[in-house]
Amino acid sequence: MLTIFIKELNSYFSSLVAYITIVIFLTAMGLFLWIFPDTSILDYGYAGLDSLFNIAPYLFMFLIPAITMRSLAEEKKEGTFELLATKPLTDWQIVLGKYLAALALVIIAILPTVIYYYTVYHLGAVEGNVDAGAVIGSYIGLILLGAAYVAIGVFCSSITKNQIIAFAIAVFLSFFAFSGFDAISQLLALQKIDDVIINLGINHHYQAISRGVLDTRDLLYFLSLITVFLVLTKTILGGRKW
Amino acid sequence: MSVKVSGLYKVYGAQKAVNGISFEALPGRVLGFLGPNGAGKSTTMKILTGYLPQTAGNASVCGFDVNTHTLDAKKHIGYLPESNPLYPEMYVKEFLAFISDIHQIKNPKTRIQEVIQLTGLGPEQHKKIGQLSKGYKQRVGLAQAIIHDPQVLILDEPTSGLDPNQLIEIRKLIKDLGKTKTVILSTHIMQEVEAVCDDVIIINKGEIVAHYRLETLLQKYHTQNIEPIFVALTKEN
Numbered sequence: 001m002l003t004i005f006i007k008e009l010n011s012y013f014s015s016l017v018a019y020i021t022i023v024i025f026l027t028a029m030g031l032f033l034w035i036f037p038d039t040s041i042l043d044y045g046y047a048g049l050d051s052l053f054n055i056a057p058y059l060f061m062f063l064i065p066a067i068t069m070r071s072l073a074e075e076k077k078e079g080t081f082e083l084l085a086t087k088p089l090t091d092w093q094i095v096l097g098k099y100l101a102a103l104a105l106v107i108i109a110i111l112p113t114v115i116y117y118y119t120v121y122h123l124g125a126v127e128g129n130v131d132a133g134a135v136i137g138s139y140i141g142l143i144l145l146g147a148a149y150v151a152i153g154v155f156c157s158s159i160t161k162n163q164i165i166a167f168a169i170a171v172f173l174s175f176f177a178f179s180g181f182d183a184i185s186q187l188l189a190l191q192k193i194d195d196v197i198i199n200l201g202i203n204h205h206y207q208a209i210s211r212g213v214l215d216t217r218d219l220l221y222f223l224s225l226i227t228v229f230l231v232l233t234k235t236i237l238g239g240r241k242w
Numbered sequence: 243m244s245v246k247v248s249g250l251y252k253v254y255g256a257q258k259a260v261n262g263i264s265f266e267a268l269p270g271r272v273l274g275f276l277g278p279n280g281a282g283k284s285t286t287m288k289i290l291t292g293y294l295p296q297t298a299g300n301a302s303v304c305g306f307d308v309n310t311h312t313l314d315a316k317k318h319i320g321y322l323p324e325s326n327p328l329y330p331e332m333y334v335k336e337f338l339a340f341i342s343d344i345h346q347i348k349n350p351k352t353r354i355q356e357v358i359q360l361t362g363l364g365p366e367q368h369k370k371i372g373q374l375s376k377g378y379k380q381r382v383g384l385a386q387a388i389i390h391d392p393q394v395l396i397l398d399e400p401t402s403g404l405d406p407n408q409l410i411e412i413r414k415l416i417k418d419l420g421k422t423k424t425v426i427l428s429t430h431i432m433q434e435v436e437a438v439c440d441d442v443i444i445i446n447k448g449e450i451v452a453h454y455r456l457e458t459l460l461q462k463y464h465t466q467n468i469e470p471i472f473v474a475l476t477k478e479n
Binding site for chain 1: 332
């Protein structure tokens, strides 16, 4: 598994994928947090990183599928999956190696934003007047959210040979998983079970963790979501039907 | 018994790709797998290498069943798929290092140099795979198949795309490897069978229509070449 992980991470960094993703993420974040007045921390007037954690899920919705779209689709298209599958590797090692490599790239992209925390920490009217617990919680939430999106993305890459299709489906599924359930719960006919439906969406759990309260229910939600998509991926690969 | 196949079936939907074939391949011999396109050669090889599951029947490699002891079986197989899939963005040595890492080879550097020598990749070893000509890509495919010194080599059309000089070298390499290992190779070139193989299996529409030693086959049909035999056994009626 480690072999696949290193090979994948290498291929992200030897192609432009890694650099472009990281640069776009950080540039967009920088613009939203410091330049665009609607979301700017400076205009907001409070020393907090709320905008970062509100915008990141939407940026990830596009960036993460762009990272994961080729991971399995290309192996299938080029036939190199046959090469991997006939080596002494299990399908799980292939799937997990690829999954963790993409996740590692996402975490590497998130890391530099810690500098914003440092900035905001010093910007506070009383220096250090930041809700550190909420920030740490939000970072954990963001990484879990990224991990869920990566699982969705890798799954979408496994169902097709076409990277564009993998990308499009992954964006849609990520968007739906994040905020689709909230929207559905507002349907009049579903008023009675709206709590249940909201609970199915990522947003509800992401917000809960962002408050700095790490509840096992939320953690369990993310872990199950990731597991479901990885098991689906493995099942589809095991079928060898393409 | 290095490779043992008994009553193997593979059904795709309504189509029978492999229809109950049985055979054995022995160490120290090269087995030629012949048949028209779509006869089931590649499918059989894919089942042997653990890539596709069979519909019924058994296949084992070095005593390991390919379904129940997949990983053990795969460790003993070197496989060159028909399409020779490679990662074009990787360097030749990087790719071979990746494969030896999967096989957990000790002293990968020396082993990589050895297979580069064996397959004649020397002059092109510093290039990216995507920059290589077809013949050299084929050598990289062969190099990754033999890098872990497997007891069983399964080569699906290993000489396609090679020029006549390369053809001679690679055939010699396969013949040398066949002295100690079990080699199963498929090909459409009849002269190649005559030059390299010890045993011949002709397969048609998923069934074995001939399985003999090369000399026996030629004697039986009173001919010097395999081509007329092949045509007689596999032509459409």
